[in-house]
Amino acid sequence: MNVGFIGTGSMGSLLIEAFVSSGALTPGQIAASNRTYAKAARLASCYPGLKAVTSNAEAAIGRDIVFLCVKPHEFKTVIDELRSVAAPEQLFVSITSPVMIKVLEDQLPSKIAKVIPSITNRVRSGASLCIYGTRTTDEDRARLENLLGFISVPLRIDERYTRIVSDLSSCGPAFISYVLQCFVDAAVEETGIDRGQALSVATAMLRGTGELLTAGGMTPEQIQQRVAVPGGITAEALQLMERELDGVFGQVIRTTHAKFREDLEKVGFSFYGEEVNGL
Known part of the structure; x- marks a missing residue:
């Protein structure tokens, strides 16, 4: 299998590094381009x-799979460059959520998929969310998911849920790590504990909680029930969090969806001169 990467920024380079380190691909199977050539050269x-x-x-010619790892506002320029070289048998995979499958199928003769990766894929963990266009076959889907399976758990989703599953899978690590950072910072400020020690304890806790939620088969509610004894310290603190955080995550989701709709509209105007009906 020969794979092309267009865009070697944060996620493009992360995918390349993960695929190579996991043994999914050898460097010789990869071609990469970037708007700033020096970034691709550094990877090489x-x-x-x-x-x-x-x-x-x-980067695309002759490749079985081509990952499009560019920002929404760059897509029109990139697609214009690829239109004359894209072949029907190739699979082009966008990792940019506001670029709809239909838009890419309108613009390219190739098979189209969309994958939402996560920073957790860097350590061969977490999910990669897969959406497929109308031209892809069972063989195409199996080949892509086999590749992604080296670094993640591939999950097929409906495109209408692109934004919310991106929030949970791709944005989620940033959100959870922010909460953890605030927890650790408060521990240091309130008690004077060494920050490195507090962070070590908190990250070990987070890893263990993840194991309880996966291998341990527990739900978030079950963990809270087991830890929070009625009338105890944890229960009282949870009541405080329920009061203070009421509605916060709803606001987070509304914020990400508003930005998504803004980007979706810009992509639509860049390709068609009008808004694309999205999610």
Whole structure:
């Protein structure tokens, strides 16, 4: 299998690093381009055999799968470069949530999929969310999910839920780590405990909680019930959190969805001169 990457920013480089370190791909199977060529060249120097190329078309030609790892406002320019070289048998995979499958199927003759990766894929964990266009076959889906299976748990989703599952899977690590950071900072400020020690304890707790929720088969509610003895310290603190955090996560979701709709509209105007009906 030969794979192309267009865009080697934060997520593009993360996917390349994860695929290579997991053994899913060898560097020699990868070609990569970036708007700033030096970034692709740096990756090639880290992974001898990886081919850094100067044009997006060169990264795509002859590749079985091509990952499009660019920002929404860059998509129109990239697609214009690829339209003349994209082949019907190729699978183009966007990792950009506001770019709809239908838009890409309108613009390219190839098979289209969308994947929402997560920073957790860097440690071969978490989910990768998969959405498929009308031209993909069972073989295409199996091949992509086999590749993603080296670094994640591939989960098929309906495109109408793109934003909310992205919140949970892709944005979620940032949200949870922010809560953990606030917890640790408060511990240091209130008690004077060494921050490194507090962070070590808290991250070990987070990892263990993740195990309880997965391998342990427990739900969030069950964990709270087991830890919070009625009338005890944890129960009292949970009551405080319920009062103070009431509605916060609803606001978080409304904020991400509003930004998503804004980006969706911009992508639609860039391709068609009008808004694309989205999610």
